[in-house]
Amino acid sequence: MVEGLPGNGEVAARLELMGDLLEIEGAVRHRVLAYRRGAARIRATPESVAALAVAGRAVELPDIGATLQDKVAELATTGTIGALDRLCSRVPPGLAEVARLPGLGPRRARALFEQAGVTGLDGLRRALAEGRLAGVEGIGPKTVAALEAELAARDAAPADALAPLGRALPAAERVAAALAAATGARVEVAGSLRRGADRVKDVDLAAASDDPEAVHRALAGLGLVDEVLTEGPEKTAVRTHDGLRVELRTAPPDRFGNLLQHLTGSRAHNVRLRELARRQGRSVSEHGIVDAEGRTATSPDEAGVYRELGLEWIPPELREDRGEIEQARDGRLPRLVEVGDLRGDLHTHSTWSDGTATIAEMAAAAAARGYDYLGVSDHSRSLAMAGGLDPDRLRRQWEEIARVQEGVSGVRLLRASEVDILADGRLDFDDEVLAALDWVTASVHSAFRQPPERITARLLAAIEHPHVDAIGHPTGRMLGRREGYAFDVDRVLEAAARTGTCLEVNGQPARLDLDAALARRALEAGVRLIVSSDAHSTDALGFVRNGVLVARRAGARAEDVANTRQWPGLRD
DNA sequence: GCCGTTTTCGGCCCGACTGTTTTCAGTCG
Secondary structure, three states: OOOOOOOHHHHHHHHHHHHHHHHHHOOOHHHHHHHHHHHHHHHOOOOOHHHHHHOOOHHHOOOOOHHHHHHHHHHHHHOOOHHHHHHHHHOOOOHHHHHOOOOOOHHHHHHHHHHHOOOOHHHHHHHHHOOOOOOOOOOOHHHHHHHHHHHHHHHHOOOOOOEEHHHHHHHHHHHHHHHHHHHOOEEEEEHHHHOOOOEEOOEEEEEEOOOHHHHHHHHHHOOOEEEEEEEOOOEEEEEEOOOOEEEEEEEOHHHHHHHHHHHHOOHHHHHHHHHHHHHOOOEEEOOEEEOOOOOEEOOOOHHHHHHHOOOOOOOHHHOOOOOHHHHHHHOOOOOEOOHHHOOEEEEEOOOOOOOOOOHHHHHHHHHHOOOOEEEEOOEEOOOHHHOOEOHHHHHHHHHHHHHHHHOOOOOEEEEEEEEEEOOOOOEOOOHHHHHOOOEEEEEOOOOOOOOHHHHHHHHHHHHHOOOOOEEOOOOOOEOOOEOOOOOOHHHHHHHHHHHOOEEEEEOOOOOOEOOHHHHHHHHHOOOOEEEEOOEOOOHHHHHHHHHHHHHHHOOOEHHHEHHHOOHHHHHO
């Protein structure tokens, strides 16, 4: 973050508001789109766009032209945007929130303003309570009922309704498997979940079948389904008993690739793809690619869809309009790391601290996964509530590791530790103990509320420590529960790159830490990653799958992830 | 408002479903 300048999030929010209000006012559609695109670009940019705009260099970003740059620079230097202030005097800014309610939109928000005097959510509540919505154009009794239900639901549970990847992915696969079993159709998870997003709003499924209606009927009839939300011949949306919204689309097998590509998105990726096709005089949709003569090209698989457009197949995790289409055109896509590339897991727990499986059980599970090595990394003593080990118990644990090793072939058991980074920056073990360990992961588990300089100093001290090999869950965030602690990311990345200290991508469903954006920055800074399960049970070793998805979204190749190496090379 | 191996002007991504209308616009993904 650059001192005194508005952050990218704030800049993007202002431009989004401008887009929303212009849309309600009835501005030309593509002008609205330009504001939204510019805002999305700013949000996804790792540097300070305000600083770039002041220097006249924001126009070098795609989707940012002279006009948007001027507005960002004005915001950076004066703290306001004159055009936005004038717009707010014509269109009450609270209407933007009203327009985002399900079932409403810019046109109905405007009608509510002009015909019922609604200027925001509170005004809408009053108008509803007083029955003043009858007669407003485009708003009938069903919309009124839906609005009342929505506002009541918000009062009851204001928490965000996003499901974390680690919960949504297994749930989605359960639905897909049940549907496949019931119909014999091929069913695939698509949408943001397939792209590895760490939180998702809903689950998209794509099914290949010559009898689509039977598949739609089958979904509505599954025991997992609580409520059918929409029903049509081509699209069904349901809510499962565990609260997940699931949307199904179907296609005959010969154009399943077109459907899967369409449903996987992202929206921005698909827009770019369609623009590319349009320049070639063709049109892309889930039904196929139509050329100027009206001929339709379809494909049973996604690779055929991309090939038709002159592109390499693009891994779903990269489909975010970050330059992947150009890379695919030029054959420059990275070969992303895969779960099968991992040679071992260096962050796992056993019954010696807060794990539920013995070292022997964890070793057997690691062997079953085909690992070459397993780091047994129980907590250190300061984490008393997790049964952290003091040096004496640690030494006795080493004896057990040696005993178990005798009965296990194929997997090398490593003396590892997840050692606490104490509040003052010291580590929870002496250097002598640390030196005897094969692998040391240092983690922050306490004093999260320290000021950013203190947290930064703790992380830097651990990174600079000669016996520390990796930093565990580097930001401390818990998905949907708490933000990570604040620290100076650039300094931490610089130090990690310089000292060769790995940063972890922790695959625990509640963590996913680093996240994809930070992992990408780490790679750009020259930092090597490590993908870990942080398993506290044998089944949880599978959490590396979540971590690999995050690493792939960051663009990581196998060589960017340390634990794709054999142990001797990694140790050295 | 942005952008250009068709363009510095004239384009700009595509289709399904719902609720509101009385044949379709708006919303959603």
